[in-house]
Amino acid sequence: MWGIVLLLYFVTGSRQLSITEFTIPSSVESGEDARLNCKYELTSDESDKALFVKWWWTPLNSTSDERNQLYQRIAGHPAVALHNDIKIEENDSILLLNVTPEDSGTYECEVSNIDEVRKHAELLVFTMGSGPDLNITLVDDGPDADDEDDVLVTCAATDVAPYPDLVIIANGEILPTQESVSSNGSTYDIFASTVLSKDKADGVDISCELYYRDVNVTHSPYVDTQTFYVDQSALSTTEDAEDDFTTEATSDPLQYNSKAEHGSALSLLLVIAAFTFVFWL
CATH class of the missing domain: 2.60.40.10 (Immunoglobulins)
Structure with a gap:
């Protein structure tokens, strides 16, 4: 009985998890940097012992099966960049360095603490190339x-x-x-x-x-x-x-x-x- 009550307590509490700030530039010129922000908020009675934060990228005109993980931070461990051209900043924000058209696509922040929340947006990298x-x-x-x-x-x-x-x-x-x-x-x-x-x-x-x-x-x-x-x-x-x-x-x-x-x-x-x-x- 107490096990069921305890489980319900944690599930109910985890559903209070929310992403409070999520910003991705809609377009960036090739060669510039792009800052991706993702901040979350726990309720006062929640623990972050099971918390992790991840950034994902799905290339433009691709399916979710082709998405790639760019960043990960698990509670109690240092944050890790899983892509060479990424700089880790505070509060799980990342900076994409020297972007090119190949970096266009959908970027998603995932925050999990038993339950999980996600937000995503598309980033377009543009260039005039050699012309006109x-x-x-x-x-x-x-x-x-x-x-x-x-x-x-x-x-x-x-x-x-x-x-x-x-x-x-x-x-x-x-x-x-x-x-x-x-x-x-x-x-x-x-x-x-x-x-x-x-x-x-x-x-x-x-x-x-x-x-x-x-x-x-x-x-x-x-x-x-x-x-x-x-x-x-x-x-x-x-x-x-x-x-x-x-x-x-x-x-x-x-x-x-x-x-x-x-x-x-x-x-x-x-x-x-x-x-x-x-x-x-």
Whole structure:
């Protein structure tokens, strides 16, 4: 009889266990650190002798069967990090160091004291990769109605996360483009192109904007803008966006009017793509 009463006492008491603070950033730029907080509270009549705290991670687009344990603290024992890129902080908080897109996914805190409580949230690691990289080329389109050369506009970015989109804009108007996206696992490569007549491109501000599809992430604008002239010696490029300027990503790309940093390594690829495009015209 007393055994049953004692068991009921502990079960009832354990159900008072609660997680009082749980914070995970919704998004972090690649290369930064991400702090995960999890604090719990016991009632005054509860003992922590059977207490343990764990952190779990399930990779993005994976099932719970693929979750990994990152951290563990058992009452009476020191806390243990089960992942190389984790710093243990106070009150069972952990710091993910130098995150990459591979670290995106669901993070869960588990606190157990006979009974258990859990909380989880998704963390998204984003990166602009190498782009956007805009290239504008005057091309011979062969015999057609006007016998005029056309202007080929291409834009590309590699190693972008999460799933990206590119838009090409001329004088504030979004242009129809041909676009391709390929996956590298946790990152993507993207390429877009369009063709303009010389009279519609000459002296016109042409931009390429990279943004993330179907997610809400705060970041500096990722835009490459050039003013194109048929006389290529007059070609000019806008300056990079200020580092401290931020804006919220949106499906309306026309709000952006500056140029993000981009890698020059794509220039050769874009020239090759331009000649390939002209060949098939």
